[in-house]
Amino acid sequence: MRDIPGAWRRTAAGAGLIGADGSTHPTIFAEMSALAAETGAINLGQGFPDEDGPAEVLEAARAAIAAGANQYPPGRGIRDLLEAVAEHQARFYGLHPDPAREVLVTAGATEALAATLLALVDGPEDEVVVFEPYYDSYAAVAALAGARLVTVPLRWPDFQPDLDELRRAVGDRTRAILVNDPHNPTGAVFSAEVRDEIVRLAERHDAVIVTDEVYEHLVFDGPHVPIATLPGAWDRTLTISSGGKTFSTTGWKIGWVSGPADLVDAVLAVKQFLTYVNGSAFQPAIAVGLRLGDGFFRGIADTLRAKRDLLGDGLRSAGFEVSTPAGSYFTVADARALGATDAGEFCRDLPRRAGVVAIPLTAFATPGRRSEYATLVRFAACKRADVLAEAAARLAAARDGEINPPGA
């Protein structure tokens, strides 16, 4: 008889998802949120807001349930949301995807990323280029797809890639260049030079550009520039986003992909066997959100910019060195001056020592590069202002009371 659990274990081990000792690990976000719950610490780890998003969007979901939108939606997504995504791309970026053929609704950006890489990667010769530190699902999905992950480092404090290192990473084996802009975990927004070079390299090596733009509306020096808008880019770019961050509905998992029809069809071919469909009542609600007025979109960026500043000032007062993010939920701080030598240990200890949870940047890096991020910690700014102020006060008190920097 076939040993199904054993087969599963071999497959997952091959993809690097379970350790040599057979251990499985929750994601760093799940681990740190559990630690926050256990210790009662303020959770500036996992990136989710602690306030509800726009009332119109929440109400639209309730209304959709009441109106009976409770069965499978169409495979590509409901027409209203496909059209709302197309309108959104036209309104903000001057892109004009055909809603019937060039847009696909997915179960969050996470499924869009997974289906895209599974669709594009043929075998172990194929390479996927990512910027490191990277969102954790990128390496996991590249491994599940059987591709080789090639990373381009982003370095403290501005986290812009070096163009020569980028050029060296992309070659004829590159199947996809995966670009997360604005970037998690660093908060970097890539420069025009970097974006142009990505397009040039993709053209030269016939690679597909896959963008993860879930923080597209959370930019502080705006406007956001999708790579798909650059000359020559549209035909080889799949643009991914989702409603989670923009509308503070991270639990709804409504995402989308747009791009040329043949590439979108390839993603659909995989997606239909992952979730098939999801979120029948949430899809019309996200369509309402995407059509909200300009004031809403300006408002969320302004609010988060103010929170970024509050968090940055608080972290500085507590003794951290702080990088200034240009977008996203996140701020990276260097805890070296507080005696940190291992960000993982520092973050596992922080809830008990200071009553605050944060995420070590090493969790977003390949083992060989972790030392470059050994003292860097990611804090989420997407929390109420009073929560950020309390977290900063706790960190400052812990430094004054308990943390003894080496040599002090």
Ligand code: PMP
């Ligand atoms: N990409 C990045 C960069 C993220 O930070 C996240 C976390 N929200 C996701 C993708 C996943 O998005 P979703 O919740 O829509 O699946």
Ligand code: GLN
């Ligand atoms: N995107 C969120 C973050 O970076 C976490 C999502 C998750 O828990 N997988 O914090």
